[in-house]
Amino acid sequence: MSSNETQNKTKWILKFTLSFLSIVGGIDSVLHIILPLFPYKLNQYIIPIGMSSLITGIVFSIGLSFYWHYKEKNDLIDSQKYYIWLTTILRYWLAFYISTFGFEKLFDVNFAYSYHIEDALVNTLTGQELTWKYYGHSYYLTVIIGLFQIIGSILLLFRRTTLLGVLTLLPVQINILLINLFYGIGPLTTFTSIIMVIGLSYLSLERKEEIIDFFRRYKSTLPTVGNTTLRKSIRFLCILIPFLFVFYYSYDVRKSKKYFGKWKVESMTRNGRVILENEWQKDTLAWKTLYIEERGKMYFCPNPHLYLDSISILMKYQYDDDKNQNFKVISFEKSRNKPDTIPVLISKFKDKSMQWKMILYKDTIQMELKKVNL
Template sequence: MSSNQTPNKTKWISKFTLSFLAIVGAVDSVLHIILPLFPYKLNQYILPIGMSSLIIGIVFSIGLPFYWHYKEKNNFIDSQKYYIWLITILRYWLAFYISTFGFEKLFDVNFAYSYHIEDSLVNTLTGQELTWKYYGHSYYLTVIIGLFQIIGSILLLFRRTTLLGVITLLPVQLNILLINLFYGIGPLTTFISIIMVLGLSYLLLERKEEIINFFRHYKNTLPTVGNKKLRNSIRFLCILIPFLFVFYYSYDVRKSQKYFGKWEVEKMTRNGEIVSEKAWEKDALAWKLIYFEERGKLLFCPNPNMYVDSASIFMKYNYDDNKNRLKVISYEINPENPDTILVQISKFKDKSMQWEMIFNKDTIQMELKKENL
């Protein structure tokens, strides 16, 4: 359907979809602005008013398509007027709502600095708090996202630029929706995101014929390289080679997967002498935790309570599956000429093992226990 055409007759489901997206979205966008302005003493009424307004909007959006479809079927009304009004409402509330979030990002309201999140351990944060912390880390990134939302919203307000506005906003809002869904941001926020993405998708599908025709008639005027068989072979290899590389790398990494995790040093001896429990307070080499990571990373930490980067030692490792030993590469003494350390693993069980190695000319033995995370 072109931008200058509107349907005279449509199916009921099409009417319902448009009515629901336009009316429910409009009601929700108005509530988003009005309800936070309520005085503190009226806070107890915010949820009942919000929910009742949404329910009324949903009921009305369900009833309108029945009335509209009945009138259209009997030629009592001009469907174009209903369609134009609802499409306009849809465009305007999307612009209104999305630009609100855009301005919140510009004025540092969305993803504002949170003192309690900043002072919390990462593994104690919820999905919402992690998202807030991540996006709030860079104000400039937040501003860029906000500008996309504002510019896209402005484009939605004009019929000639509606499609450009949809193309600008849909990737941004789809990304936000996926974050809301998989990071557990909250049911109401996720519902809003779903309505926004569906609304933008509806506006995009309204122009599907123009979009299809554009790609159908578009022709690249640049000359081709090689023959068709060669090009198809290269195209296939462009996907196959990365797949094989990552597959092999993943297979190689997972040889040592049974060791991945956080290991507590239950007992450590250095040159035959037991290292005391509190030695870590003064001795940075009296490790209490060993982090066995993917991609050949080992981190030795003396602090038993948490990982401290400044006090820890970073090493790389290669795992020999046949000999059941690690070849650890230490950059501690001479980063330009790293030291290679052989670590012999013994008495390995599901969550315990023993290590023996020579580090800085010291013979070290450790009994390790894997922590549940």
């Protein structure tokens, strides 16, 4: 709604939305700064104080919205003053809160180096730890995100640049919200992200008429190319061709889907000699695990406990489903320019097990493979 529209009477739900966003969001932003400063012996009171403060804010915002609506309905107040005050509070706490996260990124507090995450296996990490590891990998990326948050927050503090601030922050905060939701970052953090995105969206809807009018008035000054039919056909093909390409590529890749996965080498013989259980510790060709991936990649790893790139071998593979499990391994070990194509004889294939026989260079290799459930 625009400032002119606030002179007209509005529905209670709009008053409650603005009251909730302004009051509850403001309380949440203050708690974010104050609660971490509590002494260690008072840590047990952090959650009760935080929750009681938020509940009080919710109750107060409900009461305020009803009071505001009643007074406006009976023409007892200047409703625009309520609107201006609450909108200002909303802009200020958003700027305050989001800039805090921005400065945390600049000073390497947010996504700081984590020693235990660095030493942990990827498949043991939680969604939050994965996010921390990914974004913490590049300090420069973190700084760029932080600068967007700080600059956007500064723009929110001025009425003339509020919309520009919203347009700067909204894509960043939506991305953060989606990460928080789908990576299980935590209920309180997700709640904060939600009210931030809703608050920014509310501020953008204030100017919805100007935004809509801008897109209606915008028109490219460049001359058109070709006739209308040609342009429509090209537009259609610009979407259709990528779709068909990816669809075909996906279909072609997934013909070998039944082989995708982590395969444990139950037993292995080389030139008729059984490879001993612990031989992998000295012989990097005594493989213990095969990783068959999409896009024609497979990795032969001697370590049975974890994948180590330095001692593993990357090979390509080709699979033709129409020729009785025609599986070929392509090795680049001897020459990158002239790789060896090695036919693989697959027998006794089931969903969870199979036997391989191939000749790698001059060695005849047989393996019993069992698929590992992940």
